[in-house]
Amino acid sequence: MKKALSVVAGVIAGGLTVFIVEAIGHVIWPPPEGVDLSDPESLATLMDIAPFGALVAVVVAWIVGAVAGGFVAGKISADPGYLPSILTGGVLMIFGVLTMMSFPHPIWMWVLGIVAPVPSAWYGGRLAGHGNLE
Numbered sequence: 319m320k321k322a323l324s325v326v327a328g329v330i331a332g333g334l335t336v337f338i339v340e341a342i343g344h345v346i347w348p349p350p351e352g353v354d355l356s357d358p359e360s361l362a363t364l365m366d367i368a369p370f371g372a373l374v375a376v377v378v379a380w381i382v383g384a385v386a387g388g389f390v391a392g393k394i395s396a397d398p399g400y401l402p403s404i405l406t407g408g409v410l411m412i413f414g415v416l417t418m419m420s421f422p423h424p425i426w427m428w429v430l431g432i433v434a435p436v437p438s439a440w441y442g443g444r445l446a447g448h449g450n451l452e
Contacts, residue, residue, distance in 0.1 A: 332387025388442025407439025
């Protein structure tokens with residue numbers, strides 16, 4: 319039960335971290351006036367005109383969120399095999415894929431959105447200090 323709850327806590331922590339880092343990106347690269355961030359069509363248009371740095375900020379948010387989620391899952395579970403951290407990364411990856419399916423993203427974002435979350439969450443679990451792969 320503790321491991322399952324650690325994954326839930328990790329996903330929540332990861333999601334909040336993604337939200338915060340993306341919000342910082344929006345401060346640095348604010349969306350144009352009139353863009354509705356809750357409307358997929360408006361987001362699709364934004365993806366076409368967004369500066370490269372703004373898109374990189376989104377990917378950085380995904381990676382930092384996965385590290386944070388993996389860390390929280392690892393701290394709570396104290397699992398020496400990193401499984402809760404890895405599962406947290408898998409869930410965050412699925413959420414990222416669902417987001418990318420809702421409106422167009424460049425191919426490089428797809429690749430990083432699929433490849434980066436699990437190893438990033440594993441690294442977060444490793445930072446939590448309970449792994450046996452040192």
